[in-house]
Amino acid sequence: MREFSYAKAVDPEEAVRLAGTGARYLGGGTNLVDLMREEIETPTALIDVSGLAQGITETPGGGIEIGAATSNTAVAAHPRVRHDYPMLARAIVSGASGQLRNMATVGGNLLQRTRCAYFYDEAARCNKRSPVSGCDAREGFHRAHAVLGVSEQCIATHPSDMCVALVALDAQVDILGPAGARAVPLEQLHREPGDTPHLETVLAPAELITAVRLPQATVAANSTYRKVRDRASYAFALVSVAAALRVEDGTVSEVRIALGGVASRPWRAHLAERELLGAPATAESFRRAAETEFRAARPSRDNAFKVSLAPRVVADVLEGLIR
């Protein structure tokens, strides 16, 4: 049996101090423990950070700060979130199951790993699991895989729903590490796979996520999240869209679009947003703008449907946000 030590940190500083080589932070454990059972992750020490900063507080600029150990359920249920950032509440409740959301933390959700079946099967080749071993998904089953931000080495999807909303909301991630504290935009937290799909984030070893901050964004009050999947609940997205929209005089004056289920990381659709600003708020222009985002798509044999499906969903969601 693989042995590991376990310690519960009382504060972030202690957590960072305890996190030596081979250590992993433990949030709700809903992803990490599964990976340990399969020995895809083999930490020698677990630093339990599920007791650290929990809760949601107001920030001076009118935004909110969410402690990294806040449960997904608590975030989705928070009145400020529901009122000012409905896309976030909807994204969270569309993910996993009630039981998992009760256990899952914000920090853990950010860092959950892909659900590519080949990543989970140690008999398969996977560049993410063991670098330069090859990728069995490319020629194998990849209907749910990514079409944006992919590489020869990896076409895995980032599976989080919550992150899709967060990236649309310009979330900032607060980090504490041995070298001190820093913050990175969520959009820059995850890396594209490139030649190093095993390096998934910009976090250095032992860096701890302490909080996620959402700036105030009035447009977000008119926002939503739509998840398209193979069954009504408890399935990862084939395509998901987080969007916020403000229309003035029939013209798009502010828009946020982020995509899930189609990319290697939570995907902010900047191209589409840029195209839409100042454009007429019509189904046609919504769809054309979304198609722009997919010009760079690199579909594989079985997931090409996403390239036509996603723009339709974007257009549908934006149409639904016109008031």
Next chain:
Amino acid sequence: MNMVQRATEALNRTLPDRAVDPLSTARRVVGQAVSRLDGPSKVTGGATFTADIDQPGLAYASMVPSRVASGRIRHIDVTRAANAPGVIDVITHHNAPAMDTPVLMTLTAKGCAFTDVAPLQDDVVRWNGQAVAVVVAESQECADSAARLVDVVYDAAPARTSFRGLLSEAVFPADVLGEPSEVSRGDVEDTLSQAAFVVDEVYTTPPHHHMAIELHATMAQWSPGDKLHVWDSTQALGRTRHSIAHAVGVPEENVTVTCRAVGGGFGNKTVWDHQLLCVAAARVTGRPVRLVLRRQDVFRMTGGRAPTWQRVALGAAPDGHLQALVHDSVTGIVHENSPEQVSVPARHLYASDTYRIGQKKVVLDVVPNASMRAPGDSVGSFALESAIDELAGHLGIDPIELRSRNEPAVDPTEGTRFSKRHLMEAYRRGAERFGWPDRNRVPGARRDGRWLVGHGTASAFYPYIRMPGGKARIRITADGHAVVTAAANDMGMGTETVQVQHAAERLGLPLDRVSFEFGDSTLPDSPIAAGSAQTASLVITVAQAAEELKKVLLRRAPRHSALHGLKPADVVFRDGGLYRVSDPAQGVSFETLVGEVRHVDAVGSSPMLPLEFMKYSMHGYGAHFCEVRVDATTGETRVSRWVACIDAGRIINPKTAASQIRGAVIMGIGSALMEEGLVDSRAGRTVTASAADYHMPVHADVCDIDVSFLDIPDPLTPMGVHGVGEIGIVGVAAAIANAVHNATGVRVRDLPITLDKIIDGGAAR
């Protein structure tokens, strides 16, 4: 069919029918919606499943699955595993005890396996995921972890793993469950080419997995004198015992198999390698050993439903009269196994002037396919019932009307009379409950907000089966209670409950004075719970035991009593005793009849082979109706309404029976919309080996399911019953495919009907 079979069959047609069971119309207890007796213990966690059972000194086993589909083990090194903490022993083909071949389910009445190769007897790898070693350790964690440390080097050989890639090599199997692999009449292709209306399409279905909640679990313990006790999550106690005894080479009477509760079987809780390996591990280590499959092992070490390719071609006159019916099919198979019997429904559902109905097999190097809820019929009906719907569309005839115009007077391929057939009555009643006249009539025409709404229907069908053999004992205790005993199996479907109801009715007792003991091979031998046949098979043996009981009790009737000197035919069970037929006021209570002793027992045996099948066409029927909603933008399909009206003979318990139909409809929704076992043909490895990857319906996918039964007894079956466990899934996938077509105009002929197929079909805007 050979000469002997033909002769037996001819003889059989002259046999008199069995007398109608007088209980066919009884209504005191039978027919009542009694809640499951095991319900409280199941929902409170009180029930003991196999993996819950502990034993002093218990050791834990974990299997090492192969990583190639075919080839040989060049080298297997257990050093690292054997030295890992807590490891007691590692068993490979080098040191495994010799085992004989497991007995195939379909080969003898006592077989229970789907592969006839015993595990760890040689260095040959036969499928990807097959066990190549077993690690036994002091804890499950130690065993699982050490199992990863067994180093295996393979000489991989080319493997046959792509079903679709090998279709051209399909050949006829020797038979399909004893029936000819192809039946035909007339020149069907010629008729087809001249028919006014033709449907000629190919339908395909992927591998499916049973996905019972309970993982397969076994615990084995040897004791002196070569005695073996196996606790196993089995749906076939007697056969499991036989298979294990045969494989390990001990007399059957030395082996006891115990199983009180099973968390779902669906045809998959049979004998696989793990039971034999658990027994071997217990033998090698001298310890009681528990082996519980991991979820991925269930996918890769136990088999599911085979993949199928099916061509259905129908030719009809303008009035809908069927002139030609072709059902050519191919299923994947492991060489020694029985084929998924997809061609069965087409043999019995429709009258057609000419037909050719048959099936071939493609031999694959994959985990052996097993029986899965309505094997063959469920996916076979997807093709047949989709095609019928397509034909109805071409003809412009209501699909129910089309079926009615092709109702056969006698069994269409066997020529036998029907023991009962109320298919059109099921359609009539179901259509009424569903509101079929208000359905959408033009594909793609009905819209409700973002949803395209469609309606579909299809026939349910399942053979009536009664297993041969079996015994049951009835014990009447001094306080006038009855205990019915048989080595039966309850996988959660209500066996205990309906057998108590049956015995209470039969013995004239209230429910609370009857109990049913089951789940142990030391009890009177009883058939497998499969083929939806357990209820009928038990009812007939218990009825026989009740007749024996009359004799036993009459012998005990006091000299001065009203029963003295009477014959069994002179008395009936009633009000907790035996009463005279001629003078219902005259009788003696069980308490008095049992008298001074603690109890009296009577044993009954299944009276005769189930020969009634040969004389009559005996099947259950039903009609499914559904409404689906397809998102006009995304192609996402949700089932919003369901009506199932089932003709499955007399219903002993409408509540447990309806639950069976409901569960089957849900399983059918899974097969229609999401279930798909993906085998990566490069390695022959099942990729969808977890509950996250292999989707099945969650609650949100399931609507209210309206179930009704015609409840018309079959005069030829014990108490008029038919099986209800499997029939409910047959026709479900077709009903959904038909409704999706009705909603969108897109016909999906390849299961599952996922949104990408609907989009590609051009439905979504």
